[in-house]
Amino acid sequence: MILTCRIEVPVLKKLITLLFVSASAPALAHLTWIDVGEQSLGLSTGHNFPAKEITVKGEYVQSIRCTTMAGELFELGFDAQSIRYVYPKKPANCVAKLKTTLIELTPAQGVQHFSENKVSKTLIDQVRATQKFEEEYFKLAQIRPVLVGDPLYNEDIAQFVSKPDDPKTIYVYKNGEPVPNLPVGLEYPETPITLWSNTDAEGKVKLILQPTSKALLRALITEQKGSGYKSQFLSVILEPR
Template identity: 25%
Template sequence: MTLRHCSSLCIRLIALEAGQFTGRALRDWVLKVASGAAIAAMSTCVLAHDTWFRLAPRQPGSGLLALQLGEGTRYPKNEGVIPGSRVIGAGCVDEQGRKSALLPRSEDGILELRSRLSNARAAACWLELPPVELQLTPELVKVYFDEIHASPAVREVWEAQQKSGVGWREVYRKFVRVELPVPGAAQRDPVSAGALRRAHGFPLELVPLGEAFVQTGVPAEYQALADGKPVAGLPVQFVSVRSPLGIWTQTDAQGRIRFSLPFGGEWLLRATALEPPSSAQAPWRSRFATLTVQVQ
């Protein structure tokens, strides 16, 4: 795997996600980000291109919560801007179960979204992005499989497909969640997280379980769901904002993970479910899911 191959794929993925560049604009944008993508590729060469929520560093106040939608090859480094026009199925809920819209606000370097949460003390927000089609070389597919921890069964299907002379064509979708305390909220009585943790029926989502917020050194449970049903045997990586070295684990028969995080702060859970094509003419289909949690 060469740096040139890896960085060029990363740039292609970012451009596809943005879905807004053509001609000279695309050329100028690629030149602008190429050096940053190359540096990221040199250090990790990560091809599983993730999208995530982060709390915006500047909060607007007046009962508004501002989130940023990050995009890149290595969390938390942002490498592209997703247009607000591509956001679908977005919303938030507070600890009382009150729902509110999550709307794109600005796209200056990174997409910011806002939700009016009034006097909420904690919130969970979510969104999905529409499908994107992608073609990869066999060399890039191999690295892609390694980065998402693809199963032996998936690799066997791809090997047979290669032998028959069929190339890689994929349609992927992305589903993003976050759970966090609301900045500046008054700390009164303990808050239950139960109302924040309802599934939304996405084709893939990672959902915390239980009533307690995630705490350092305390085992917490998460569940991977597809259309509301558990996803067994799904590889899930935990990545801290403090370190690029992630921790891999796998869901059990009920799609659950019980895991204790070693230190506090912001953590990202990331997973990719990859489905072989139903016929030689059909594409592979993948679903990327991320969940950002604040570990107390």
């Protein structure tokens, strides 16, 4: 979802409201992913992966960090003419972090948003009992899982990761620790619905279906913050094996 902090861009407050009030039910779980090209990448957002509806422009992006095959770290800048992020070098992997947004919804819309993203029933029930819904929210998109210990690995945020001794398995880590029992959705173009499964005690992602074409893994990690909530959306592209 192309949103930014209301303090930085106040005019977007109305846009945030309109997006959520006018959207149909599936629209609240708006996906964002990296669109990989030969010379550049784009950040795409839409209701149904891989159907791109909007390109995320540079003003909404905190950073895009990439590594080469040799492990060299570099950052990408936005090209306003092409609406893309042009590679100075061919990347092996990239992680894009969007700016933090403050989302304001009615309790009913907050319940819908949390329910679509499989947030815990405890938090959903809390939202039902409130007079308003506020959520600090940012998105992280990856080309592929980040290897633990790699320059793109960041303990301060949630990421889809792999381990040096288990490179083919995908895990969810945050604060340097696995995230257990987290609902993870598989967006597979050949399947009209999101396929949900939960990470195990080690944060391992167990897919219900092994895709035979490009797909997207997505998750939302949410915690209570005062009278509101703090969330991170994360996604990673899956290539067929």
